[in-house]
Amino acid sequence: MFYRGYVELLVLKFLSEKDCYGYEIVKSIKRASKDKISLSVGTLYPTLYKLIDQQYISDYKKQTGERMVKVYYHLEDAGRERLQALVSEYREFSQVMNEILSLK
Template identity: 45%
Template sequence: MNNKNNFKKGSVELLVLCILQEGDCYGYQLTQMIDERSKGLLKIPEGSLYPSLYRLMDKGFISDEKRLVGKRMTRVYYHLEPEGLKYYQQLLEDYNEVHQGIQRILHFQPAKNSTEQTP
């Protein structure tokens, strides 16, 4: 069973917004950057990425723009809006708090004379 997918689902928006704060990107480019920056640990299929992009657009956090690439090909580039930056900062703060709480639990060392009872 691959439980990493459960964590990734909630992280896609955070990762997309993080990358978009550096500049506009198209979908495939986002998947490649996530793969490269995670050194292959996180692979987001385009089919999983686009629903997140559409949700972010519906909320007004990102916008899209079609750009001509070459003579005939167009690409859709995604752009971080000011409200999206605020949302990213909140997601990052939430992530850091959850991460810190998980780390505290994973590294908890009970005191030798602890009065805590286990169920």
């Protein structure tokens, strides 16, 4: 089970480690989750655009070959703060859910 709300958290987490292009984020999430989480570009790119609009991330183009240009995404300071807030919310939610699920 995977909720869309976690996409923002995961994207910010991977961008906190280094600047990435879109497909690199998809691959990193899939690899880190041992293939349990597989994002489609149809899910990823709207999230990236929303994060840009909210000024949590920025984008820039980088030439990677003779003719190839990739769009990289960079985590801004506001995005780091947002990531910390989302991690705290996730941990609190997870703790409450664990308590509820352990009730007999």
